[in-house]
Amino acid sequence: MADRYAVIGNPIAHSRSPAIHARFAAATGQDIVYERLLAPVGGFAEAALRFRAEGGRGLNVTLPFKLDAFALATERSARAEAAGAVNLLAFDGERIFGDNTDGAGLVRDVEVRLGVPLAGRSVLLLGAGGAARGVIRPLLDAGATRVAIANRTAARARELATGLGDARVAGCGFDEVGAMLDGGGPFDLLVNATSTGLGGEALPVPGALFAAALLAYDMVYAAAPTRFMAQAEAGGCPRVSDGLGMLIEQAAESFLVWRGVRPDTAPVYAALRAELAAEAAR
Numbered sequence: 001m002a003d004r005y006a007v008i009g010n011p012i013a014h015s016r017s018p019a020i021h022a023r024f025a026a027a028t029g030q031d032i033v034y035e036r037l038l039a040p041v042g043g044f045a046e047a048a049l050r051f052r053a054e055g056g057r058g059l060n061v062t063l064p065f066k067l068d069a070f071a072l073a074t075e076r077s078a079r080a081e082a083a084g085a086v087n088l089l090a091f092d093g094e095r096i097f098g099d100n101t102d103g104a105g106l107v108r109d110v111e112v113r114l115g116v117p118l119a120g121r122s123v124l125l126l127g128a129g130g131a132a133r134g135v136i137r138p139l140l141d142a143g144a145t146r147v148a149i150a151n152r153t154a155a156r157a158r159e160l161a162t163g164l165g166d167a168r169v170a171g172c173g174f175d176e177v178g179a180m181l182d183g184g185g186p187f188d189l190l191v192n193a194t195s196t197g198l199g200g201e202a203l204p205v206p207g208a209l210f211a212a213a214l215l216a217y218d219m220v221y222a223a224a225p226t227r228f229m230a231q232a233e234a235g236g237c238p239r240v241s242d243g244l245g246m247l248i249e250q251a252a253e254s255f256l257v258w259r260g261v262r263p264d265t266a267p268v269y270a271a272l273r274a275e276l277a278a279e280a281a282r
Contacts, residue, residue, distance in 0.1 A: 004055055005258065006035040008048060009062035013038075016272065017060055020251045023271065024263040032259070044068035052091045058258045059089045060251070066100075066130060073098025082137035082164075085130050088254045099257055102131070103138025105250025106191070106219070106243075111142065113245050113269065116189065116215050119143030124180075124213075126150050126203060126228075127193035128157040128171065131219055135191070136160075140168060146184065150177050150205070178206045186212030190237070192228040193219050202231045210235025219243040223280030244276070245269055 007017040013036065021034040037059070039047035044065045049072075051059065061069040069086035070076070076098040080086050086098035110116050123144045125132050128151035139147055147169045151157035154173030161171035172180055181187075190213050196203055210216060216232030221244035225233070229240040248265050256262045 002031045002033045003057045004033050004035070004051075005058045005060075006037040006051060006056060007060040007062060008037040008039050008044070008051075009065060010039055010041055012036045012062070015062065016247070017062075017251060020248060020268055020272070021255065023268045024252065024255050027267070028255075028259070028261050028263050030255075030259050030261070039065065045072050048072060048089065052096075057091055058254075060254055061087045061089060069098060072096060079103060079137060083130075083134040085134055087134075087250070088257060090258060099254075100134055101250040101253035101257070102134040102246070103136070104253045105246045105248075106135045106217075107138050107142045108249040108253070109241075109243075109245035110189070110215070110217065113249075113266075114215065114239075114241060117143075118189070120145055121188040121214075122146040122148075122185065123189045123191060124148050124150060124177070124187040124209070125191050125193055126174075126196075126205070128153070128160045129193065132193035133160060135193070136164060136169065140166060144168070144189075146170075146187075148172065148177075148180055148184075148187070150174050150180075174204045177209060181206065181208060181212070188214045190216040190232065191219065192217065192226075195220075196228055202227065207235040210237040213237050214239065216240045217243070219246060221247060221276075223276040244272060248272065 007015050018034045025032045066085035066087055073086055074096045080098050080100040083100040088099040090097040121144050123139055128149050149157040149161050149171045157171030161169045210232045216237045218226045218228045221242040232240045248269050252263050252265050
């Protein structure tokens, strides 16, 4: 009988995770089924434990349940502890292992698919929410020498930076990014972890930020370039990317944790990118 996995969230109908994991399973010869699981807000633990009782082996966790998953886990990886959130649960008897693969997905997409090594790089992370928190430690572990967190509410960015207790990390408001450029030099990698990517509002940061960067990366993805990608291109950034690769790479990391094998992500990326283009053309 095939092992059962699912992605749990609310809403969840839009999730591409079942298609991604079906391709992974076919490519690696793994006998699994992967579903979507809609849980009511306030009912995450009950839904997750019911899935386990019915034979489920693991869950990917998406919004708004990553903190609930963190609380449910009986054991957590170091990267989940650093992120303060869990996006993967693995069930083994009474043991509930919680992990966070978001940062690993970002790092692998940037370094492997896009070919931008992070060792010795300076990174500006735009946003100080859960999406940002989950990738800071992996960026540092990959060798980033400086990670600045900029946010509309400067106090939130500073609080996040201080809580990490690492001299390489600092927080500021969007209006202070110019001073950071003047004081510490340009940023090689710009990562948008705000919701601006799919909206119409440009981030209030200096245009000089983009011209000096090697890559501007938006964590969200869409069929067309995101607002942030367009802003970066207009500002002179030589290379931009959305977060489709991050989605696929974090899924591959989940697959590795569950099944012990890492699937080849390049064919899946090509297939999903083609699907997005076809959807946009309809």
